[in-house]
Amino acid sequence: MTKNLTRRDFIRAVGGITAMAVSGDLGPDVFAAQKRMFQFPEKDELILLTSRPPNLETPLHHFKKRVTPNKSLFVRWHIANIPTSIDLKEWRLKVGGHTEKELLLSMDELKKFERVTYTAVIQCAGNGRSFFEPKIPGAQWEHGSMGNVTWTGARLRDILNRAGMKSGAIDVSFNGLDTGTLPTVHDFIRSLPADKAMEEDVMVAYEMNGEPLLLLNGYPARLVVPGWYAPYWIKALNEISVWPKRFEGFWMDIAYRIPDNPCACVPPGSTPQKTIPIRRMNTRSLILEPEDGARLSLKKPVRMMGIAFSGGFKIKDVIVSVDGGKNWREAKLGRDEGRYSWIQWFHTWVPSKPGRYGLMARAMNGIGESQPFESLWNPAGYMWNKIEKIGITVE
Amino acid sequence: MKILLIFTVLFSSVLFALSQDRTPNATVRSIHLPDIRTDLKPGEGREKAESLCVICHSLDYIPMQPGFSKAQWAAIVNKMIKVFGAPINEADANLIINYLAEKYGSKE
Numbered sequence: 001m002t003k004n005l006t007r008r009d010f011i012r013a014v015g016g017i018t019a020m021a022v023s024g025d026l027g028p029d030v031f032a033a034q035k036r037m038f039q040f041p042e043k044d045e046l047i048l049l050t051s052r053p054p055n056l057e058t059p060l061h062h063f064k065k066r067v068t069p070n071k072s073l074f075v076r077w078h079i080a081n082i083p084t085s086i087d088l089k090e091w092r093l094k095v096g097g098h099t100e101k102e103l104l105l106s107m108d109e110l111k112k113f114e115r116v117t118y119t120a121v122i123q124c125a126g127n128g129r130s131f132f133e134p135k136i137p138g139a140q141w142e143h144g145s146m147g148n149v150t151w152t153g154a155r156l157r158d159i160l161n162r163a164g165m166k167s168g169a170i171d172v173s174f175n176g177l178d179t180g181t182l183p184t185v186h187d188f189i190r191s192l193p194a195d196k197a198m199e200e201d202v203m204v205a206y207e208m209n210g211e212p213l214l215l216l217n218g219y220p221a222r223l224v225v226p227g228w229y230a231p232y233w234i235k236a237l238n239e240i241s242v243w244p245k246r247f248e249g250f251w252m253d254i255a256y257r258i259p260d261n262p263c264a265c266v267p268p269g270s271t272p273q274k275t276i277p278i279r280r281m282n283t284r285s286l287i288l289e290p291e292d293g294a295r296l297s298l299k300k301p302v303r304m305m306g307i308a309f310s311g312g313f314k315i316k317d318v319i320v321s322v323d324g325g326k327n328w329r330e331a332k333l334g335r336d337e338g339r340y341s342w343i344q345w346f347h348t349w350v351p352s353k354p355g356r357y358g359l360m361a362r363a364m365n366g367i368g369e370s371q372p373f374e375s376l377w378n379p380a381g382y383m384w385n386k387i388e389k390i391g392i393t394v395e
Numbered sequence: 396m397k398i399l400l401i402f403t404v405l406f407s408s409v410l411f412a413l414s415q416d417r418t419p420n421a422t423v424r425s426i427h428l429p430d431i432r433t434d435l436k437p438g439e440g441r442e443k444a445e446s447l448c449v450i451c452h453s454l455d456y457i458p459m460q461p462g463f464s465k466a467q468w469a470a471i472v473n474k475m476i477k478v479f480g481a482p483i484n485e486a487d488a489n490l491i492i493n494y495l496a497e498k499y500g501s502k503e
Contacts, residue, residue: 023491038429038431039487040426041426041427041428041429042426042430048455049455049459050433050452050453050456050459051429051431051433051453051455052428052431052452052453053452054428079451080451080452084425084426084427084428085423085424085425085426086423086424086425087420087422087423088422088423088424089422130461135460135461135462135463137460137463137467137470137471139459140459140460140461180451180479181450181451181452182479182482183449183480184479184480185451185479185480186479212424215424215425215426216426219424220424250478254478264400317465
């Protein structure tokens, strides 16, 4: 049985383990630590966090590619009725509120706006949440709720200009087709300050990597706010409203907030005095090769590679250490794909003696923001960017 | 016989393709989400948790959590009730909190 075990069978096998646990054959901890893999429609096998709504994490090895293929990109929804069928004859993007006129854009009309394309990292605010201590409730992501995608669409600014924002606009809100299963579950609506909404690079994307969006990633159109965390990137977008006052809603005023101080952090386990909405991404780097726990042979060069990115200010340099942080060297950076993209880095070194090595990488962005040695804790588990350390054995 | 069969298969797939093209649904794109079941651990309160905690999302939200104290599970269950409007009465809430703290509690 084990020989031909496919991943799908693996899920069944885990089900079997559950059944055995029920009948008392196995302790309950057997299935606590299992990572479930599952293939959703239009997707690769991804790590299944939750099934309704789907929350799927990308396994790390996919990030060795400069651009994340659509089928490998993570999936993150908040409320359970997600759109699974879209008829473009019916779908319209409504733009209104505090505007001169109301627009009802079809996909054809949306595509008539000037086309813009760039590559940008999309990253969940809670990426890395599972690493925080003390532990924090929520989706227990490791590093895989992110990806680097080439987005194509219309500038939000051009759309808002067509509708004509009236003077005194404060916020612009964005709603998608997803809804809660009970009316008491707040609709997932997010807002941008009006001046942010008018920035050149914010777009309404209808393509990812040159293809229409996948349904699980927000088909037919989603907001792309490069440099800012993904909760702003509303999926299956169908309504944009301009507000002459501050927009109020659960997902802006209660959820997705960070401590209002320079580190966006508080002493672990404590509550911040004042919070603000989470916005721009911090600087991060990841080691993708070698893998944590790898056993390598002495005298053979060790090739380290990874990725680094920041919230829109490029990566200035990445430094690496092979001795647990005592000495640092500059890594070589790969091809520059623009300020919102991640960049690959490489470093090769020849170990001189056998033993265990602690490998670390630390990125710095164009405005001097870098990564901390200790995690910066906050109550919702956002913005994880601690310097990663992996262990390898040379023998 | 074999050839006839192949021909029939080919012909019907061509017909099928044509009919697909002519359907009024050419502008529709759909997926079918898999139905994935999560069973909670056996214990007193499991049935309540399985029937009430599944109203708004799948049950895997529970085993996904790293293991929390009773106070933390109480905070989570109360958030579901007070913030998201989970229709759970006090007795059931207490039963579920005890169950979660016991079966999905912190591992000290």
